[in-house]
Amino acid sequence: MRVVDAAPRQLPAPEAVARALAVLEKAERPLVILGKGAAYARADADIRAFIEQTKIPFLPMSMAKGLLPDNHPQSVAAARHVALSQADLVMLIGARLNWLLGHGRSPQWSATARFVQLDIMPTEMDSNRAIAAPVVGDIASSMSELLAALKPGQVRPSPEWLHDLAEHKEKNVKRMEANLAGAAHADPMGFYGALGAIKKVLADKPEIYLVNEGANTLDITRNVIDMQAPRKRLDCGTWGVMGVGMGFAIAAAVTSDKPVVAIEGDSAFGFSGMEIETICRYRLPIVTVIFNNGGIYRGDDVNRSGGTDPAPTVLMNDAQYEKLIEAFGGDGYYAADPQSLSNALTKALASGRPSLINCAINPKVGTESGHIGNLNPHSETHSPGTEHQTTDK
Numbered sequence: 001m002r003v004v005d006a007a008p009r010q011l012p013a014p015e016a017v018a019r020a021l022a023v024l025e026k027a028e029r030p031l032v033i034l035g036k037g038a039a040y041a042r043a044d045a046d047i048r049a050f051i052e053q054t055k056i057p058f059l060p061m062s063m064a065k066g067l068l069p070d071n072h073p074q075s076v077a078a079a080r081h082v083a084l085s086q087a088d089l090v091m092l093i094g095a096r097l098n099w100l101l102g103h104g105r106s107p108q109w110s111a112t113a114r115f116v117q118l119d120i121m122p123t124e125m126d127s128n129r130a131i132a133a134p135v136v137g138d139i140a141s142s143m144s145e146l147l148a149a150l151k152p153g154q155v156r157p158s159p160e161w162l163h164d165l166a167e168h169k170e171k172n173v174k175r176m177e178a179n180l181a182g183a184a185h186a187d188p189m190g191f192y193g194a195l196g197a198i199k200k201v202l203a204d205k206p207e208i209y210l211v212n213e214g215a216n217t218l219d220i221t222r223n224v225i226d227m228q229a230p231r232k233r234l235d236c237g238t239w240g241v242m243g244v245g246m247g248f249a250i251a252a253a254v255t256s257d258k259p260v261v262a263i264e265g266d267s268a269f270g271f272s273g274m275e276i277e278t279i280c281r282y283r284l285p286i287v288t289v290i291f292n293n294g295g296i297y298r299g300d301d302v303n304r305s306g307g308t309d310p311a312p313t314v315l316m317n318d319a320q321y322e323k324l325i326e327a328f329g330g331d332g333y334y335a336a337d338p339q340s341l342s343n344a345l346t347k348a349l350a351s352g353r354p355s356l357i358n359c360a361i362n363p364k365v366g367t368e369s370g371h372i373g374n375l376n377p378h379s380e381t382h383s384p385g386t387e388h389q390t391t392d393k
Helices: 014-026 036-041 044-054 077-086 099-104 139-149 159-183 191-202 216-224 245-256 266-272 275-281 322-327 338-351
Strands: 030-034 058-060 089-093 114-119 133-136 209-213 260-265 286-292 331-335 355-360
Touching: 014 089, 014 114, 014 133, 014 139, 030 044, 036 139, 044 139, 058 077, 077 159, 114 139, 159 191, 159 216, 191 216, 191 260, 191 286, 191 338, 209 216, 209 245, 216 260, 245 260, 245 266, 245 275, 245 286, 260 266, 266 286, 275 286, 275 322, 286 338, 322 331, 322 355, 331 338, 338 355
Parallel strands: 030 058, 030 089, 089 114, 114 133, 209 260, 260 286, 286 355, 331 355
Antiparallel strands: none
16 A cells, blocks of 8 residues: 555644744744754755745754754854853744753743744644744645745844854854864874864765764764755654664665765664674665774773772773674774774775774763763763754754
């Protein structure tokens, strides 16, 4: 049986569209948040037109990255904290106020912020914060109706708001650039040194799918690797399930016939690493990069219960992961510095063959993922130069 219309159109009510625009019209510090629902809708042109016509700054969630290019002048991913905490009106497009957005609560959010929410499910409205203007419908139909009803100059963010965001964004972008430049010379290599090398290789290859999972590997990659095209980035998303990366990589390669780069933490790879046999069996153009820091978060932890056994979170930092794929006929590489990583990734992508790069990084550079480190006096913080970004939707 062939499904004729798996996702039928669901038009929003005209009064809902009018109410949303009226609420937006009164905002001085508006912000658009794009979730993966916006990317799934394939309403790219209308979403971009609405954002550019209204001049509203936008923040893409992880799997909505590339819906508008990450280097778009209205993107405020580099000023995330200021954007969330000071916005007086937030327009959620295919994004939900779940744990990844702090449930919409202060101190991450302004306690007085109002919300416009576009979602296909009416039960998502008012789930964590009161929604001033719910727009229930499929995203494509809702954006089309909003764009058609939008009057020239109807929505005008205050110049002070845009200037303030631009200042914070510029400062953080410069800090990130300095951080990446310094990390390129660190010995041993850290997360930023490795990701800086990968960033340069992928910069002119927007057709490549990026799969990403791990703890620090996931968090930091989101902030460093820019996306220029929609629906090219796949990670654990809402549920944060570890071990989905290899399956995502296989699916992306099979359905698109495009090259895939899977950036994996060593622990994350361990959940489904034997899928490299599948990759080799079907000769898929997937390059798996394992960030091998010898552990979950860090590879230098001690066994706090005493004894000579390694800590439960410590893995073998001298594990030769590249030998695994060679056992199945793929190409294995070892990289311990940014230049060798860049060379290996360039060669692997050019070959189009199943490949795996064992990327050895400093076991001391990790920290608890996300905000957990704030609660742990023994943890180290992430390197400076970026605002913390959570996952998707």
